[in-house]
Amino acid sequence: MNSDLANGHLMTDITRLARSVSQLVPGDADRITDIPGLSLHRRKALTAPMHCIYGLGIGVTLQGGKQVIVGSEVLPYAPGESMVTSVDLPVTSHVTQASVHKPFLGMMLALDSTTVMQVAERMRLSQRMRDDAFRPVTVQPLDAGVLDALRRLVDLLKEPHWIETLAPLIKEEIIARLLNGAHGPQLLHVIAAGSPSQQIAKTLAWLKVNFRQALRMDDLAAQAHMSPSTFRQHFRAVTGMSPLQYQKQLRLQAARQLMLIQNIDAGSAGGLVGYESSSQFSREYSRLFGEPPQRDIKRIRL
Incomplete structure (x- = not known):
């Protein structure tokens, strides 16, 4: 599959997930879901910079745009990109693209460091540490496998009786795919x-x-x-x-x-x-x- 076709499929899948999040969060809100660590976000207008703390986890913009400031570094991320935070970190965050007709839609999933370490050990990644300079927050192209797993995680909200059984398994899949992808070196730095x-x-x-x-x-x-x-x-x-x-x-x-x-x-x-x-x-x-x-x-x- 060529890159243009792959990107086309990715954006189609992002649009589908955005539609699901829009249905689950009908108005401006931050919805803390029944899946531990998963929150869904919607804004119909740009927001003022907000000081907050990002912990270990992944954030994905599904529609609109967002910007995070870490120290002196400005990190924009848009649909098609994922942001992973490796440590607890004070940041300044705000929505940069949103409107009534096309609101900002996003999601965040907090990850557990113990689970990250256990998955890395099962994947035998401890010896694959790189000497790259550590960055606590990284923005990378969104992996299609991670996106698919996030979609299945959100879909569990429509089948709540499956959450306790399936959500931990899907979270482990997300961690494994992150460790094996572009965000992997930064996560491995923290658990090494x-x-x-x-x-x-x-x-x-x-x-x-x-x-x-x-x-x-x-x-x-x-x-x-x-x-x-x-x-x-x-x-x-x-x-x-x-x-x-x-x-x-x-x-x-x-x-x-x-x-x-x-x-x-x-x-x-x-x-x-x-x-x-x-x-x-x-x-x-x-x-x-x-x-x-x-x-x-x-x-x-x-």
Whole structure:
């Protein structure tokens, strides 16, 4: 099959999956489905940049366009492309192409690192590690096999009695195809025992849970089995920011969720996420989100 014909079939399959997602998400929404880790997304207009955290997983744009900013790198991805995130990472994301008649449609599937490792071991991929420079987020042409598996996963939402039995198997297929494709080297970096990328990934997982605690750089470096200077170098190479900046983004995003979901006031939210100074919290919040806490939350709720 020539490449033009293959691309034609791929776009046809993407259109079909977009139609299914459109039926499952009839209005502007982020639908968290009954399949663990799978969410479906629809927007009828462009969105403002939103700070969020991407974890290990794959995102696919089915219609419209989206852009993700990681540090100073801008990553657009459109129908026919897939985005894989290998570690927990603060990013800025927004929809760049959408309209009422042709809304943005997309999906994201969170992956489990233990399952990724088990599948890689079964495929005997541990010896196929490359020395490519690690990138925490990669955009690659969408693999036809991955697309077909994603379609079958979405179709399970119409047969919920099969979800518990079949969804884990389809997820493993998706992981296997990702490992064997263009995204494979980045996923293998994270699961390769003892690699710097894996050590940093473990640190990121720890920080995601313990971001309220005061940071001691020497302790983090020791846990990663690196010198402080080497640790900082690898941390910045993976995340595009320093450990302190990473912790700050985790704290501020957690505070934003507390104010939005639990109606907690700004001063209390700052204290709950680890800030001792309310003025410092307000200042850093404004720097990240563009407005002071109360004004930002009011704007989001309008």
